[in-house]
Amino acid sequence: MKILAYGSGLFFLLLGAALLTCPAVMAGQGSVLERIHGAEEPFDSMEIESVQQLTLKTVAAKESYQGGEFRVLARKEFISRFRCSVCHTEKPMLAQDGVLFTHSDIRINHGRAGDALICIECHHEKERDFLVDSQGRKIDFDHSYQLCGKCHFRQKRDWIGGAHGKRETYWAGERVVRNCTSCHNPHSPAFAKKMPETYSLPLDE
Amino acid sequence: MDNRNKEEGQIKKDDPIKRKSTRRSFMKGLSLAAAAGSAGLVTGGCGDSATAEEMGLKWEEYFKTNYRLMTQEEKDETVARLEKLAKLRYDLDVKVSTQEPLERVLYGYAFNISRCKGYMDCVEACVKENNLDRKSKTQYIRLFEMEPGQLDPTSGEGKYFHEVPVDNKFYMGVQCFHCENAPCIKACPTKATWQEPDGIVVVDYDWCIGCRYCLAACPYWGRRFNWGEPEVPREEITKKQHYLGNRMRMKGVMEKCTFCIQRTRDGKLPACAEACPTGSRVFGNLLDPDSEIRFVLENKKVFRFKEELGTDPKFWYFMD
Numbered sequence: 001m002k003i004l005a006y007g008s009g010l011f012f013l014l015l016g017a018a019l020l021t022c023p024a025v026m027a028g029q030g031s032v033l034e035r036i037h038g039a040e041e042p043f044d045s046m047e048i049e050s051v052q053q054l055t056l057k058t059v060a061a062k063e064s065y066q067g068g069e070f071r072v073l074a075r076k077e078f079i080s081r082f083r084c085s086v087c088h089t090e091k092p093m094l095a096q097d098g099v100l101f102t103h104s105d106i107r108i109n110h111g112r113a114g115d116a117l118i119c120i121e122c123h124h125e126k127e128r129d130f131l132v133d134s135q136g137r138k139i140d141f142d143h144s145y146q147l148c149g150k151c152h153f154r155q156k157r158d159w160i161g162g163a164h165g166k167r168e169t170y171w172a173g174e175r176v177v178r179n180c181t182s183c184h185n186p187h188s189p190a191f192a193k194k195m196p197e198t199y200s201l202p203l204d205e
Numbered sequence: 206m207d208n209r210n211k212e213e214g215q216i217k218k219d220d221p222i223k224r225k226s227t228r229r230s231f232m233k234g235l236s237l238a239a240a241a242g243s244a245g246l247v248t249g250g251c252g253d254s255a256t257a258e259e260m261g262l263k264w265e266e267y268f269k270t271n272y273r274l275m276t277q278e279e280k281d282e283t284v285a286r287l288e289k290l291a292k293l294r295y296d297l298d299v300k301v302s303t304q305e306p307l308e309r310v311l312y313g314y315a316f317n318i319s320r321c322k323g324y325m326d327c328v329e330a331c332v333k334e335n336n337l338d339r340k341s342k343t344q345y346i347r348l349f350e351m352e353p354g355q356l357d358p359t360s361g362e363g364k365y366f367h368e369v370p371v372d373n374k375f376y377m378g379v380q381c382f383h384c385e386n387a388p389c390i391k392a393c394p395t396k397a398t399w400q401e402p403d404g405i406v407v408v409d410y411d412w413c414i415g416c417r418y419c420l421a422a423c424p425y426w427g428r429r430f431n432w433g434e435p436e437v438p439r440e441e442i443t444k445k446q447h448y449l450g451n452r453m454r455m456k457g458v459m460e461k462c463t464f465c466i467q468r469t470r471d472g473k474l475p476a477c478a479e480a481c482p483t484g485s486r487v488f489g490n491l492l493d494p495d496s497e498i499r500f501v502l503e504n505k506k507v508f509r510f511k512e513e514l515g516t517d518p519k520f521w522y523f524m525d
Binding site for chain 1: 307309310311313315317320322323324325326328329332342344346347348349358359363364365366367368369370379385386426469470471472473474478479481482483484487488489490491492493494495496497498499500501502504505517518519523525
């Protein structure tokens with residue numbers, strides 16, 4: 001009799017355990033993490049036909065991300081006075097034009113407090129149409145991430161992978177991301193304070 | 206497949222005996238006659254044909270089925286009616302899409318709490334894109350200014366009327382998390398809300414009875430109810446719409462974030478992710494091992510809000 005009671009107890013225990021695990025089995029697909037771990041095959045988002053070519057000018061990045069090659073927004077056409085070598089010549093100039101020509105509007109707020117960067121730490125001293133790194137290598141303005149990444153290497157790693165920065169318009173199709181200088185003003189890279197666009201109600205309202 | 210459908214269509218047309226007569230189609234026929242009659246009564250024969258047409262269309266709309274049970278033909282019919290109604294009501298050429306989910310796509314979202322500056326551009330972009338009611342100030346996204354160390358957005362302040370970012374505060378956005386095991390779906394008594402194959406939790410606004418059980422069931426306050434007729438200025442209406450997304454809602458129905466289904470199924474980023482000036486919002490395909498969202502999940506410190514509830518949200522917060 002006692003054995004029977006134990007037996008039936010065990011039976012109900014097993015039944016209960018089976019019922020408890022049932023919903024997970026019935027869900028079939030499993031949790032999000034299981035589905036993510038199960039998805040290792042490459043996905044070709046180029047097949048999505050509704051993705052259209054961007055109207056913005058882009059250049060092929062000189063880096064590659066986990067999905068291969070990608071593109072970045074071009075920078076040079078947004079620099080209002082590019083090419084720099086148009087003004088930066090050997091020609092003498094009048095002192096009274098200095099205010100207009102010497103970038104007096106630029107305030108450098110980049111680098112440690114009290115030890116801000118100076119122009120030629122990023123700009124090439126001789127070839128003014130290029131940037132320069134600490135080893136003296138010329139860097140194109142469209143590929144400024146090569147220079148920024150020299151100090152901000154953690155951000156560059158995240159930018160290449162996709163945890164820093166922004167994709168432009170589409171999540172699918174050929175990957176186009178913004179350049180460092182598309183969002184950050186290189187002379188004052190921190191985002192400015194501003195008033196919020198709107199406000200939010202408390203969650204339980 | 207197409208051929209067979211065509212043949213069936215042919216049979217229906219040619220052979221009246223074989224024509225399928227359902228209760229629904231019978232009621233529809235009956236109701237159309239009634240609508241024509243009542244429209245005539247209301248307008249009093251003033252010759253206001255637009256009103257009669259509008260009423261006829263609205264009446265027909267009552268007899269459509271749940272979106273998930275519709276054939277493509279029925280979807281096309283209701284879309285045509287909705288577009289015509291928008292034309293009559295707002296004099297706007299809206300385009301209502303019934304774009305199906307993309308294959309091998311599961312949408313996921315990540316929010317960088319160490320980058321967000323609290324500008325709220327995302328909230329504004331969402332309101333405009335999704336035709337949200339301006340009168341009651343409906344918003345899908347809520348953004349809170351948080352004390353360091355706090356990770357519960359109920360402790361945050363949403364009404365910060367000062368310049369942001371403020372030193373030693375951080376900002377946290379909350380919206381529908383499109384849970385894989387969503388309590389709102391289980392709570393719905395009419396099956397008016399469900400999860401699409403691409404992971405988006407949607408609402409069939411015409412099937413919702415407005416009981417608000419889903420609102421009570423959601424532990425994230427992700428759902429919004431239309432207490433009144435939603436009002437959007439005509440010139441601000443987003444004309445590219447989706448049946449399960451930003452098409453005009455009506456009084457007494459539930460609505461929520463749809464990851465901008467009308468954009469994302471075309472390969473675009475949701476409006477919030479596109480509007481964010483700080484790059485705090487990462488969106489992509491969780492089933493693509495090379496996607497940005499997968500990079501975030503594999504390389505950053507991530508957490509999900511109220512993960513212990515087992516709702517399995519597809520929305521992660523992360524830190525640099």
